[in-house]
Amino acid sequence: MTTTANTAAADQGRQDTTGPAVVVRDLRQHYGDFEAVKGVSFEIRPGELFALLGTNGAGKTTTIETMEGFRRPSSGSVRVFGLDPHGQPSGVRERTNAVLQGSGLLDDLSVDETIGLAHDLAANPRDTAELLDLVGLSDKGGVAVRQLSGGQKRRLDLALALVTRPEVLYLDEPTTGMDPEARHETWQIISGLKKHGVAILLTTHYLEEAERLADRLAIMHRGEVRVEGTLASVLAGWGDRVSFLLPEDVRTGDLPELPEAEIAVETRDQALWATYTAMGGDVADRAHRTVAALIAWAAERGITLQHLQVRGASLEDVFLRVADGAADLLTD
Amino acid sequence: MTTTAAAPERSRPTISRTKQVLRLTRTEFTLFVRYKTAWMFLFLPLFLAFVTLQLPNDEVIPGFGAAELAMIASMGTIGLILGVGHPSNVFTARRESLVLKRFRVSGVPQSVIFGAVIGVVVLFSLVIAALVVGLVFATSGGTLPRDPLMLVVAVILSGVMYSLMGLLVTPFVRNAEAAQMAAMVPMMILLFTGGGVIPLEFLPETARQVMTFVPSVPAGEMAQAAYTGYDAFGGFGSAEEKGYLGLWVSALPSLGVLLAWIAVLTLLVRRYFRWDPRQP
Ligand SMILES: Nc1ncnc2c1ncn2[C@@H]1O[C@H](COP(=O)(O)OP(=O)(O)OP(=O)(O)O)[C@@H](O)[C@H]1O
Ligand SMILES: [Mg+2]
Numbered sequence: 001m002t003t004t005a006n007t008a009a010a011d012q013g014r015q016d017t018t019g020p021a022v023v024v025r026d027l028r029q030h031y032g033d034f035e036a037v038k039g040v041s042f043e044i045r046p047g048e049l050f051a052l053l054g055t056n057g058a059g060k061t062t063t064i065e066t067m068e069g070f071r072r073p074s075s076g077s078v079r080v081f082g083l084d085p086h087g088q089p090s091g092v093r094e095r096t097n098a099v100l101q102g103s104g105l106l107d108d109l110s111v112d113e114t115i116g117l118a119h120d121l122a123a124n125p126r127d128t129a130e131l132l133d134l135v136g137l138s139d140k141g142g143v144a145v146r147q148l149s150g151g152q153k154r155r156l157d158l159a160l161a162l163v164t165r166p167e168v169l170y171l172d173e174p175t176t177g178m179d180p181e182a183r184h185e186t187w188q189i190i191s192g193l194k195k196h197g198v199a200i201l202l203t204t205h206y207l208e209e210a211e212r213l214a215d216r217l218a219i220m221h222r223g224e225v226r227v228e229g230t231l232a233s234v235l236a237g238w239g240d241r242v243s244f245l246l247p248e249d250v251r252t253g254d255l256p257e258l259p260e261a262e263i264a265v266e267t268r269d270q271a272l273w274a275t276y277t278a279m280g281g282d283v284a285d286r287a288h289r290t291v292a293a294l295i296a297w298a299a300e301r302g303i304t305l306q307h308l309q310v311r312g313a314s315l316e317d318v319f320l321r322v323a324d325g326a327a328d329l330l331t332d
Numbered sequence: 333m334t335t336t337a338a339a340p341e342r343s344r345p346t347i348s349r350t351k352q353v354l355r356l357t358r359t360e361f362t363l364f365v366r367y368k369t370a371w372m373f374l375f376l377p378l379f380l381a382f383v384t385l386q387l388p389n390d391e392v393i394p395g396f397g398a399a400e401l402a403m404i405a406s407m408g409t410i411g412l413i414l415g416v417g418h419p420s421n422v423f424t425a426r427r428e429s430l431v432l433k434r435f436r437v438s439g440v441p442q443s444v445i446f447g448a449v450i451g452v453v454v455l456f457s458l459v460i461a462a463l464v465v466g467l468v469f470a471t472s473g474g475t476l477p478r479d480p481l482m483l484v485v486a487v488i489l490s491g492v493m494y495s496l497m498g499l500l501v502t503p504f505v506r507n508a509e510a511a512q513m514a515a516m517v518p519m520m521i522l523l524f525t526g527g528g529v530i531p532l533e534f535l536p537e538t539a540r541q542v543m544t545f546v547p548s549v550p551a552g553e554m555a556q557a558a559y560t561g562y563d564a565f566g567g568f569g570s571a572e573e574k575g576y577l578g579l580w581v582s583a584l585p586s587l588g589v590l591l592a593w594i595a596v597l598t599l600l601v602r603r604y605f606r607w608d609p610r611q612p
Binding site: 102118164 | 344345346347352355356359362363366367426429430431432433434436437438439440441444607608610611
């Protein structure tokens, strides 16, 4: 039963795959002299999730607020379904929804009254009982919103954003304050929406969330996009790490030079660790190539590589590098 | 669904704004009742109506004394107190707590959000006006309004006008407490100029003409005319009793002033209202 409804929704989503649902071109946003967003561009297609990551104050919420139609761009353009969202023309308003960074709930209403109101104001609402069940608030219907916990409010925010069956969804840190279980459930909900053709913009400080959900992502710092692409392409640029405990009789200078890999040696727990970062363009093979060369070197010298670890670059590595390196980028 | 390839925006169902306004007004009503502070705005106009009982009640026109006329005119202040007081307070609080933004991002049109709070102000204004009518009825020895429709129109229009004025207070203040303070300014000025406190008939002619453009004057005068059947516009000095149509004709300038204020305030609210706490 639900599957037929889902297929129908998916079909409807697919009709839109002709072009991106959201196009942002060279967006700039000033607050007086301060430029909060400095030339950001991206597109989101139906069924795609674009993650906008970045440091605090990078300009993510400002970008979303512009897409929601609350601000006119200082320059550049935003188009949602081909329309300028500023002032929220009905062609945009009725097809989008959002989870705001702050909740925006009426404390004096109960959970049922809150979702009931959103339901009755929508043109083609989803069933409220089903939604409360989806976000795990079924047993909280009669509770006043002011009595909900932080994570429960966040769940209600998500339910409210889904009532109107949006085709474009802006999620500004939707899982902040949720427990790990709720976060996993939210990820499932979001994956489901993607399958139904919803175009989603997600900002989050939980990088694992972006790793799991994002088709493409950008990392912003001080108003600029510093890194952009698919997860694989972003990570590829940052290399795979192979590290091991340096045997006592091996000196740093004895470590082999390997092609397309950088060596770094650091002290951890009063021991020396060597880390090779494999940077080659052969993304799929480079970790293997590096390990094979190191094993061959160790066999030759009759030593064992203790605590050998192979680790792909994580989004966190990239993020921290962006946040750090920003200082250098700004000075030049 | 399976055969057509119509543009999705056209295939989406729609909902009428009237239905949305009515639904949101219902919630505004619930919130008003639960928000005890708002009750003050109900008691205040009733209190002002009672205060007029203290005035000397010399007969001004047949059947109506000065105190009764003042009580009738006080119906013009119901909308003032409720409309300037309530929306300014709750809409500032809701802006700061992102409730307004939440409504907007979920696709509720601005006109619906404004319409609902205006709706609840008008609703309570009518209830209070009915109570004041009861009071006039009791004190004047059983006189009912001559033209109830005009009375209702006066109460509704002033409720709409003052609600817009209350909404216009919100962009200038940072929080709900400041909104309550700021709302006192227009409320006090308009209460003072509303004819309840300054008896208009003692003013010189030019001052009186200027006063007819002050938003608080026409509603009170319309209430008096509607209740007494006398052409109360511009004082009772030379007021005559009018027929049904004649009374509406004499009410036209006051109606015009109310509608003009509503139009101007609507434009100002559209232009200056802030939905977002961070908006500069
Ligand atoms: N009205 C305003 N006036 C001045 N500066 C503002 C205003 N609104 C936002 N800013 C500034 O713009 C910058 C971007 O803010 P924004 O909320 O977009 O950041 P963000 O990327 O969402 O950060 P976070 O991850 O902390 O939510 C910040 O430095 C903020 O202080
Ligand atoms: Mg933010």
